[in-house]
Amino acid sequence: MTARATRDWFGEALVSAGAAHPRVAVVDCDLGSATKTGAFAEAFPDRYFQCGIAEANAIGVASGLAQEGMRPFVASFGHFLTGKFLEIFQSIGLNDTGVVLVGTHAGLAIGKDGPTQMGLRDLALMRTLPNMEILHPADGAETRQMVDYLAARERPAYLRLCRQPLAEVHDRPFRFVAGRPxxxxxxxxxxxxxxxxxxxxxxxxxxxxxxxxxxxxxxxxxxxxxxxxxxxxxxxxxxxxxxxxxxxxxxxxxxxxxxxxxxxxxxxxxxxxxxxxxxxxxxxxxxxxxxxxxxxxxxxxxxxxxxxxxxxxxx
Missing domain, CATH: 3.40.50.920 (Rossmann fold)
Incomplete structure (x- = not known):
């Protein structure tokens, strides 16, 4: 199978999840081409909310949608999204709202854009929230299953995704089970x-x-x-x-x-x-x-x- 980034697999899986779960919505921060949410916007324009370069506002919008019964995925670079930790703490963590935070460009792979955009401390921040589930897939098979899993859940979650293309790691039938090594x-x-x-x-x-x-x-x-x-x-x-x-x-x-x-x-x-x-x-x-x-x-x-x-x- 051709190597692909988990953010690419996420974009495809999100469209499938939107078809299977009418509650799924997307809140974008003017990064749809980078976070791969653009296909969802084309498929479900009524459930796609563009907030511009304003992650704090997007988090508030997503929290409101969740409290009205939707299952919103709010996507941005992981460094930018978790940089709004106060808003995540107050609007999502403390209120236990069912928002899926999607942080792309994890780790060093953003390269020449450097540490101002490099997702290197997002896990540390999200781990401090006692009701936050954290998921980081290794390949396409795991990404698809994680998105399906998250679409059907209610609790807050952080989905960490990579920019770099990766070959599949599971050479056998694989089933994702949350919390299991x-x-x-x-x-x-x-x-x-x-x-x-x-x-x-x-x-x-x-x-x-x-x-x-x-x-x-x-x-x-x-x-x-x-x-x-x-x-x-x-x-x-x-x-x-x-x-x-x-x-x-x-x-x-x-x-x-x-x-x-x-x-x-x-x-x-x-x-x-x-x-x-x-x-x-x-x-x-x-x-x-x-x-x-x-x-x-x-x-x-x-x-x-x-x-x-x-x-x-x-x-």
Missing amino acids: DIVRAGADIAVVTMGGMVRVVLDALPPLAEQGIRPSVVSLSSLPVDPDALRRVCGAHRTVFVVEDHYVTGGIADEVARALLELPHPPRFVGHGVRDYGQAAAPDELYARYRLDSRSIGEQIHALAAEIPVGALS
Whole structure:
């Protein structure tokens, strides 16, 4: 299957969800071509609301629609949308309104537009809201199922989407189950836990490792809150847990995984890896290499962990 961005899969899935669920609406922030909501506007113009470059207003509009019985998806770049955290807290979180926040352009892949538009702290913000469900698909199959799932739900949610094209990661029949860790590859000794666009990157790092007898498990943490018991069962069977994320090292899934593992009587070795500054402006490939979030660098780090190299030598 041709590699595509999850935002592209989202645009198609949203039209299907609109046909199946008359309550589904879209609130746009003048970014329909980038967030891929334009097809929904053509199919269902009466359920498409254009708010312009005004995310705070869009959040208020979406909250009002939800309180009138609609299921609105409000879409913008993740950095811009979650930047209106006060409005999200007050209008959606505190009121428990059934709005789906759709944040595209997650992580470093926005490239030369730089840190002023780079979605690197959105998970940290959304994780602070106790009733906010967070979903970050790894491929087209997961995106379609997540959109169907969200269209039929009532609770607030944040859907995190990628800009970069990605090959499918599920080479078997797949069923998304909210809160369940997805074991994409079963291995031994080391569990690599990641989410979204990084799943494909980690998988691409595996072939050279296999030639050296290193076959880590790859676990996709595609939705939060995660079932902590299931996460402990998966990770606790490994000597080392290596969390890789296209996000700040603080506030992302490393925090979620570490909290669960601390409940084990004998926690595995734990290493978290992500972005440690505000991000830079450069071509996406250059940025992923700089932050050691490309396949080659991740493979090197997994190899070092397998060789028992001290944690400090990995960074």
